Amino acid sequence: MPATDYDDFAQAYAVSNESNLFNAYYARPEMLRLAGDVSGRRVLDAGCGSGPMAAELRASGADVAGFDASAAMVDLARRRLGDDVDLRVADLREPLPYDDAEFDDVVASLVLHYLEDWSGPLGELRRVLKPGGRLLVAVNHPAAYAIVYPDADYFARTEYTEDYVFDGQTVWLTFWHRPLHAMADSFAAAGFRIATISEPPPAQDTPADVLPPGLEPGQSFMCFLFFVLEAT
Template structure:
């Protein structure tokens, strides 16, 4: 499954690099505003890991706020796109988050992970590594699919199971089969609190601007939560 995930995001890298920032209202008016509201405007002196950087939008935003940014992703094509976006202002590496990470203990002040964890099967090992490389008191901020979203594409509808799913995305007139894992809410919370102290949970809501741009999408998201935001701190 991991190989399939890498291949599909290699194929989607052009879409992420050239279209998502402008055309995906779920990103621009939903997930990104919610995430950035939890990040300080002035990040000078802060070392941040962008874990699952895709085409580098968050890496660039964090750099603009003054951070020292390291971006990682399993897709070589996404890393290539990130490098084109950030140049030599930050670092970008092709890495598997489910493997040991090549960073020293207590390397980062913040780890941010946008819509990445639902592509990973083993959260226990990933979170243990994130805890290891975070400084004492460092923060971990991530967004993930809301369990209410993914249960809709589950065949067996067994909410309390963790299961592999395949979603169909339509991009640039093509269909992409995107593998992922669905988890119940209690597993998301329990995995987080094994390694971190939970700070806040937010069921993201769309911006008022989305209501102006697309009232139907706004109302749909208000009635059908898609993304969950978790903020935690290293003990």
């Protein structure tokens, strides 16, 4: 994902991220639930955006660091978190600016599906994790791709682009679909074991007016797929 993609609409995305269904009431609460007790743990937020996840992890007692490919996003995160949090501009497709075995946990929420190749990024995330550390991942659900694009080849790694509206601004995002078995193979090749797969409902406190028509409170829907991976 080119760094300029999010630079162009960083503020609009950050505003939407605070209250929309997909980020505020689905991806972020589930990632925090899967993280559990992070008190005293060193946690890296990979693709930190404007910093809402890092802020909640820090509030739960974690020693947080974060990076994003978008300099504009990192600037917003610095405004939120202050100068005492290690925030950097870095790209997952390149070597990361961290030492080996530096972190207890890495969270990578809605990041990997922007990347065509996972081998290098997952290798770097494994490198910066301590042995037995955890990588928490949220990606676009591969089955949702098959539902939205019924004529596409589910089993092929495929690039696709969709439009989204963030705080009134329409933007186009490009993703890479890959089938579930390809995800699992990539995790294993990088030295991870799948400990948990989650397909949750929205958070219990989701306002009724945020839910799409027909989705009842507490009802799961096809959107993102969540993993907890253990570094072997």
